[in-house]
Amino acid sequence: MSPVFVTGAAGFIGSSLVDRLLADGDEVVGWDNFSTGQERFLEAASRNPGFKLVRGDNLDPAALKQAMAGCGSVFHLAANADVRFGTEHTRRDLEQNTIATYNVLEAMRANGIKRIAFSSTGSTYGEAELIPTPEDAPFPVQTSLYGASKLAGEGLISAYCEGFGFEGYIYRFVSILGERYTHGHVFDFYQQLIEHPGWLKVLGDGSQRKSYLYIQDCVEAILHTTRGETARDSRHRVQVYNLGTSEYVRVSDSVGFICGTLGLKPELRYGGGNRGWIGDNPFIFLDTRKILSTGWKPKLSIEQGIVRTLRWLEANRWVYDARR
Numbered sequence: 001m002s003p004v005f006v007t008g009a010a011g012f013i014g015s016s017l018v019d020r021l022l023a024d025g026d027e028v029v030g031w032d033n034f035s036t037g038q039e040r041f042l043e044a045a046s047r048n049p050g051f052k053l054v055r056g057d058n059l060d061p062a063a064l065k066q067a068m069a070g071c072g073s074v075f076h077l078a079a080n081a082d083v084r085f086g087t088e089h090t091r092r093d094l095e096q097n098t099i100a101t102y103n104v105l106e107a108m109r110a111n112g113i114k115r116i117a118f119s120s121t122g123s124t125y126g127e128a129e130l131i132p133t134p135e136d137a138p139f140p141v142q143t144s145l146y147g148a149s150k151l152a153g154e155g156l157i158s159a160y161c162e163g164f165g166f167e168g169y170i171y172r173f174v175s176i177l178g179e180r181y182t183h184g185h186v187f188d189f190y191q192q193l194i195e196h197p198g199w200l201k202v203l204g205d206g207s208q209r210k211s212y213l214y215i216q217d218c219v220e221a222i223l224h225t226t227r228g229e230t231a232r233d234s235r236h237r238v239q240v241y242n243l244g245t246s247e248y249v250r251v252s253d254s255v256g257f258i259c260g261t262l263g264l265k266p267e268l269r270y271g272g273g274n275r276g277w278i279g280d281n282p283f284i285f286l287d288t289r290k291i292l293s294t295g296w297k298p299k300l301s302i303e304q305g306i307v308r309t310l311r312w313l314e315a316n317r318w319v320y321d322a323r324r
């Protein structure tokens, strides 16, 4: 079997996917520019003869095309993964998420590779009217540059499926938690609690309702559907899946899980309002019946995922220096 090409291989989700692919006997070419990726996440993979790492940037189409040669399918995870700050750097999401996706598709076309899996996001729904939000929710109004840039990436992928006979798997993730987690609210809260255990600043009023999924459940869902080739015979050869659990928690519940796990009772200082930042959606809860109907189901609850994340952060405080 031809090797699998993984963009963003040194990232939180990418490196977890790489380890699982290698464990299952796949050969993997990992591609990353290490803008947020960590060499330490690829330590085990690098010892595996089935793994090859190529350092490169998605905005360098010639290098991308060369690195992909000989591969059989692509998992495209590299991106600017931070939904905040879009309004401060208006080109970043466009370049890193939309143009980069176009470059990945063109490199695939040049190499005759036709299967792509893409990490999109629940942020593409903006502030959905319909909750839990299904994949075929009314065409959403965008509320973040990140979501808009990912939705544009989805559009390109489906157009390549139609135009060039590609097979596309698009995953709209809720927030992902677990080992190697390097950004998000648990990361921020734990950092604060190390620095000042007596108080915790919480963006918004704590009432925001959010959904989370444990990393290994996320990786399993991706592999379950790509290996099952669920897009191959579908209309337009593209499948869009929401990835999440059948539950959500309030930010204040999450604060409770975190403080309970750490044995702390900090004074809570709320920023106020029902949003943490521009584009923050106060209620994210995706309808996951479609992915559940494929036979996949998550093993961990949100609370269990938060506890695993904290345990990993406690044992790997180096990531705070690495991500400064």
Ligand SMILES: NC(=O)c1ccc[n+]([C@@H]2O[C@H](COP(=O)([O-])OP(=O)(O)OC[C@H]3O[C@@H](n4cnc5c(N)ncnc54)[C@H](O)[C@@H]3O)[C@@H](O)[C@H]2O)c1
Residues within 6 Å of the ligand: 007, 008, 009, 010, 011, 012, 013, 014, 031, 032, 033, 034, 035, 036, 037, 038, 056, 057, 058, 059, 076, 077, 078, 079, 080, 081, 082, 096, 100, 119, 120, 121, 122, 173, 174, 175, 176, 177, 182, 184
């Ligand atoms: N973590 C989440 O909760 C979450 C939720 C929804 C969607 N996603 C999506 O999942 C994917 C992975 O997210 P993550 O949390 O692992 O983020 P991450 O920042 O840990 O991983 C992204 C990886 O891509 C690499 N990269 C970035 N720009 C690149 C470029 N131009 N060329 C080559 N490599 C580049 C980074 O160095 C990093 O290793 C992203 O596409 C993100 O948008 C993540």
